[in-house]
Amino acid sequence: MSSSTPFKMRLVHLDLKGAPPKVSYLSEVFPLFHALGANGLLIEYEDMFPYEGHLKLLRAKHAYSPSEVTEILRLARLSELEVVPLVQTFGHMEFVLKHAVFAHLREVAHFPNTLNPHEAESLTLVQAMIDQILELHRDVRWLHIGCDEVYYLGEGETSKQWLQQEQNSHAKLCLTHMQAVASHVLTQHPGVTPLVWDDMLRDIPQEQLKASGVPQLVEPVLWDYGADLDVHGKIFLIGKYQECGFQRMWAASAFKGATGASQSLPPVEHHIRNHELWLQVAGSGPVDTLQGIILTGWQRYDHFSVLCELLPVGIPSLAACLQSLVHGGFAEDVRLRVERFLGVSSLEITDTVSSVDTLLERNRYVTGWFSPYHRRRKLVHPVMVQHIQPEALSLLNRWNQLVQQLEAALQMAFYPDAIEEWMEENVFPSTQRLQALLQDLGEAAAQQPPPTSSGWDTGQNP
Structure with a gap:
């Protein structure tokens, strides 16, 4: 394995809120992930986690059992893949808030995507979810607590009243909840560091972000899935986060699921270009600032959207992207190596007219x-x-x-x-x-x- 990559950690994202794979299939692809250059997994369970007690109603019909989760973790260890579980705790809470018993915890009564951060029961709910997930993931070093795309935050009736007070703002509302969730992780589960998607942090004034204490609690994951990623903009953002007090950060790219809600085949060249630009970002900033990169593979845009590219058809793109990271780019010799490894003549699958x-x-x-x-x-x-x-x-x-x-x-x-x-x-x-x-x-x-x-x-x- 080449040492030319600036990303020490390379996590493959498993988005289980759509077409979750059987454990038997994961047993086949985990060794493949490792062979291609991955050394970790970000597992976004959503409703596939075997929640217990009052959270049991969150389980999907074919949710993994506790023994199946244990088996997934065993298989990951066999393939030297470090697992980072992900649980949404703010936005993208549809799988929770769609249920009538939790509907009163919505930020906006009619929309099930965002949690109302003013309700004490909201924090109790996400703490219970975190505790159950970490009970089955006792040896993890990181827990991703989501916090991306918190749509309609501040538009609930309680928030509107709260925001009328001069010292309050949307940024404060966001940071306060993020701080509360992260503090629970750190105090109740020592040794586990919370990760958060960074989009809700990007536009918060530097001094406010610095004063919130959040930079001492979490590691932000800077995500951008575009083939036109702004390298200089990302380097500037990393600098801003450093000045705010964030010591460690992560990047997030995409190997599928980021170019159309109903996309059926991943545009491989788009995703390769995205990774090449992330390599430029990592190579231009301070050494070791980015802990690693998460190669996202979205299976739905949200809980209610259609399926996009299934994991099996995303394997050629994943192979190309991982090998780009391992070898510091996707030169012709790397392309040929990937094609030979997969036994295909071309990585790009043509989506022919029906x-x-x-x-x-x-x-x-x-x-x-x-x-x-x-x-x-x-x-x-x-x-x-x-x-x-x-x-x-x-x-x-x-x-x-x-x-x-x-x-x-x-x-x-x-x-x-x-x-x-x-x-x-x-x-x-x-x-x-x-x-x-x-x-x-x-x-x-x-x-x-x-x-x-x-x-x-x-x-x-x-």
């Missing part, structure tokens, strides 16, 4: 003789049935075979609800459109008058 779309929108017989107008009125020239039906039936047969193969492959990695969701979003709409075309075609053909002895009846007198 064959069903091609038939329905580009086939000249369909667009010219069986348009939506014709389909609604069940009109079709009999000869066009011979042009359209065989191709449509053949295509449907190929799709049905593909569906069986996809389901078999997905069952190796995911639970039934994730498979059902992905198929409904990405496969069934195409097969249903094809089936509807064939049904309309059959009904239209059945309504045509039978041929006469002199040929097709045109409806005109001889």
